Amino acid sequence: MRGRRLAALPAAAAVLLLLALAAPAHAAGYRYWSYWLRSGATWTYAQTGPAMHTPADGTVEGWRFAVSEDAAATAAQPRGSADFAAICANVPAAPGRKRVALLIDPGTPADAPDSSATPPAPRTACAQLPPSASSADALAAVAKPLRYNSAGIVCAITGYPAAGCGDEISATPHSSHNGPSLGLIAAAAAIAALALAATWQSRRSRNR
Incomplete structure (x- = not known):
């Protein structure tokens, strides 16, 4: 026995x-604005929040709205040209000021909170700031209105999206990660x- x-x-x-x-897995993804730093021709997912980072003059930074399962590993990068000289061509250098180039990419219709919504087109901007200004200051200088949650997470840039903040999304059972x-x-x-x-x-x- x-x-x-x-x-x-x-x-x-x-x-x-x-x-x-045999059972299908249901990994979760999140819809949010991710923050990126540019080095040469490469984007790197930022390891600190924009308020904690002080960019140098000539820096290029990016923001991308998308749905991602795992932030650093699978987050979508900003799309489009990210050349500092081109972005800041019309903003001359000034004594006691620094220039930070930004690429802001609201993503694709598939990433939009509302399936009927059309995201704004990606755009670039050049922020001219005091030397001590943070990346959050650079974003605020060129992309208002901004919306934050109580934890200081960027929820909306230039008013997009109108609602929601880091919303959890159920992944499909056929996802390659599942x-x-x-x-x-x-x-x-x-x-x-x-x-x-x-x-x-x-x-x-x-x-x-």
Whole structure:
């Protein structure tokens, strides 16, 4: 009887794990404005908030509104040209001031909170500021009205979107990020093998 119980434990575990693998996953994404720093021709997801960052003269920064599952790994980058000389061509350098170029990309219709809404076109702007001004100051200088939540997260730039802030979005079951990993499949196979071995050992003991 004890052998039967031991055999049933790994067998049940294998069934539960295999059922979990077969069920569709529902990873969550978030719709929000992401903040980017430009270095040469490369965008890097900012690791600090704009209020905590003090850009140097000649800096290029970007903002992109999109739906992303995992911020740094899958967040959509700003689209369009991001050349400082071109963006700030009409804003001459001034003593005691710095210039920060911004690319603001409201995203695609697929990213819009309302399926019938058309996002504004991406645009660039050049902010001229005191040397101590933050990236949040640069954004406020060229992209009002801004909307923040109680945690200081940027919810809307130039009034877009009109509502919502970092809203959670349910991912589709067919998303490429939702399938079972090879490690989970291997684990299920191993547990199934243990179940078969335990069952065989139990039967062998009874037949002696």
